[in-house]
Amino acid sequence: MAIAAFLTITVSLPGYAFWIEPYWIEVTHHNIAAPIDVPLKIAHLSDIHTSGMGRRERAIPELLEVERPDIILISGDSISVPSDYPALRDLLTHLRAPLGVWLVRGNHEDWWPVEDEKAFYESTGAELLVNSNAEVRQGLWLIGFDDLYGGSPDSNRAFAGVPETAYKIALFHSPMFLDRIAGRCDLAFAGHTHGGQVRLPVIGPLWLPPFSGTFVRGWFERQGTRMYVSRGVGTSLLDVRFLSRPEVAIINVSRDAELD
Numbered sequence: 018m019a020i021a022a023f024l025t026i027t028v029s030l031p032g033y034a035f036w037i038e039p040y041w042i043e044v045t046h047h048n049i050a051a052p053i054d055v056p057l058k059i060a061h062l063s064d065i066h067t068s069g070m071g072r073r074e075r076a077i078p079e080l081l082e083v084e085r086p087d088i089i090l091i092s093g094d095s096i097s098v099p100s101d102y103p104a105l106r107d108l109l110t111h112l113r114a115p116l117g118v119w120l121v122r123g124n125h126e127d128w129w130p131v132e133d134e135k136a137f138y139e140s141t142g143a144e145l146l147v148n149s150n151a152e153v154r155q156g157l158w159l160i161g162f163d164d165l166y167g168g169s170p171d172s173n174r175a176f177a178g179v180p181e182t183a184y185k186i187a188l189f190h191s192p193m194f195l196d197r198i199a200g201r202c203d204l205a206f207a208g209h210t211h212g213g214q215v216r217l218p219v220i221g222p223l224w225l226p227p228f229s230g231t232f233v234r235g236w237f238e239r240q241g242t243r244m245y246v247s248r249g250v251g252t253s254l255l256d257v258r259f260l261s262r263p264e265v266a267i268i269n270v271s272r273d274a275e276l277d
Contacts, residue, residue, distance in 0.1 A: 030259075034215070038258040040072045042250065044080055045266050047236075048274035049204060049243065053157060053184050056271035060086035060114070063190075063208025064094040064123070064249030069104045073250055073263065078111040084267050088116035088153060091143075092208040092247065093123025093164060093190030102131045109141035116153045118143040123190040123209065124167030124226075146188065148174040156182070160202060162189040166209070166228040172198055192232035192246045200240035204270070210234060212248030212261035222261075226253075234261070 051057075060081055067074055081089065089112055095105050112118045120143055131137045138145040146161020148171040153159050158179045162170040170189065179185060185202035192207035212234035213222025222233060237244045248264040 034257050034259040038262055039252055039256055040076075041262050042073065042076055042080065043262045043264050044084065045264055047245070047266065047268045049268055049270045050272065050274045051184060051203065051270045052272065053270060054272075055154065056269065057088065057154070057157065058084070058086045059268040059270065060084060060089045061092065061206050061245060061247055061266040061268060062089065062250055063092040063206075063247035064211055064251050064253070065091070065105075065108070066094060066097045066101075066125075066249075066251030066253060067104045067108050068097065068101050070107055074104075074108050077108070077250065077265065080265050081112065081114075084265075086114050086267065089114045089118040090159075090186075090188050090206055091118070091120035092188055092206050093121050094125045094208065094249070094251075094253075095120065095123070096129065097125055097253070099129045099131070102137065106137070106141050109138075109143045112143070119146060119151070119153075119159055119161065119188065120144070121146055121161040121188050121190060122164050122168055124164050127164050127167030150175060150177070150179050152183075156184060158183045158185050160185060160187045162187065162194060162198075164189065165191040165194040165197075166226070170194060170197070172201070176201065187242075191228035192237075192244065193228045193230040195232065195237065195239055195242065195244050196230075199242045202242055205242055205244040206247070207232070207244060208247045208249050210246060210248075211253060211258075212246075212264070214252060214258055214261050216260040218260070
C-alpha cells in the first residue's frame with residue numbers, strides 16, 4: 018500500500034508541476050493604508066514572459082475584467098527573447114484601465130531591446146517608464162526605473178520633478194533595487210524572482226536569479242517604503258512551477274484600509 022502511494026505521488030508530482038501549477042493563476046488581494054483622498058485599486062503583474070496568447074495570457078484580461086483595477090502596473094520581463102515582442106503587443110492591447118497600463122523594463126528587455134521602443138509601446142496603448150515619472154492622479158506619482166540587473170537605473174533622473182509631498186509609487190524589476198531607494202517612495206512593486214518558481218518543503222527555492230537578494234515574494238519594508246514582490250505570471254528556463262503559483266496581485270490603497 019505504501020509503495021503504491023509512493024509511486025502515485027512520484028508520477029503525479031511532475032505532471033502537476035509541468036501541466037497544472039504553471040497555468041493555475043492565483044489572484045491575491047492586499048490592503049494598504051495611505052494618505053490619499055481617492056482610493057486606488059492597483060493590479061500588479063510581473064514576469065509574463067509571453068510568447069503568444071496562450072492559456073496564461075488569455076486568462077489575464079479575463080481576471081482583470083472581474084477585478085476592474087484603476088491602474089495596471091507591470092514590473093518587467095514581459096518577454097524572454099526578441100521574437101516575443103509581437104506577442105507582447107497583442108497582450109498589451111487587451112489590457113485597459115482608467116489610469117492606464119504602465120510598465121518598466123526587466124533584464125530581458127534590456128538584453129533584447131525592441132527596435133524603436135517608444136513607438137512600440139505607444140502602439141500598444143501602454144506607457145513605458147525608464148528612469149522617469151508621471152503624475153497619474155493629482156498628488157499621486159508613479160516612478161519607473163530601468164532594471165538593476167540588465168540596465169542602468171538612475172534615481173536622480175527618475176525622481177526629478179516629483180514633489181516631496183506626493184504619494185509616490187515606485188516600479189522596478191529586480192527587488193534588490195529597494196535598498197537604493199528605500200525611504201524615497203511610499204510603495205514599490207518588483208518581480209524577477211518568480212517567487213522561487215520551484216520550491217521544496219523546508220528547503221525553499223531551488224534557484225533565484227541574481228539581484229533577488231532576500232526578497233523572494235510578498236511584502237517587505239525598508240525605511241518606511243513597503244515593497245511587494247510578485248511571484249510573476251510566466252516562467253523562466255523551464256515551464257515548470259511547484260509551490261509557487263503564478264500571480265496577479267490586487268492592491269487596494271486607501272485611507273481606511275486595514276494594513277496587510
